[in-house]
Amino acid sequence: MSVDVKYRTEATATGGGRNGSASLASGMLTMTMATPKELGGSGKGHNPEELFALGYAACFLGAMRAAASMQKLGTVPDNATVTADVGIGPRGDGGFGIAVELKIALPGVEPELAQKMVDAGHFVCPYSHATKGNIDVTLTLV
Incomplete structure (x- = not known):
């Protein structure tokens, strides 16, 4: 299937993926990532x-x-x-x-x-x- 792309965005994850950080290339959003407690992580971040x-x-x-x-x-x-x-x-x-x-x-x-x-x-x-x-x-x- 072909898509006529009108908009793109880019984000980069660093560190451990689910435990690290993620940010938009625009610089408008950066967040700490953490595995949820229910999956054995700290839950002290987003997923x-x-x-x-x-x-x-x-x-x-x-x-x-x-x-x-x-x-x-x-x-x-x-x-x-x-x-x-x-x-x-x-x-x-x-x-x-x-x-x-x-x-x-x-x-x-x-x-x-x-x-x-x-x-x-x-x-x-x-x-x-x-x-x-x-x-x-x-x-x-x-």
């Missing part, structure tokens, strides 16, 4: 799952707004939220995997229309495309 959750939640909300507008489904309310719950653990066939639940709140939107907005957002969201067939993603209207 890739947190960053993935932030990115997916923001991207999905933006994609849902754009798709709803393009498909003339109406306007996603200003107080809409997407909460990404990202989990990590060992896979049955070895290695590690992640699972995601997106909890979507569309206050004041009728359930049938809300589901159409969610489905449209999931179709256009680049994170949803990247995870398709690789990660279990559950979409939950709350």
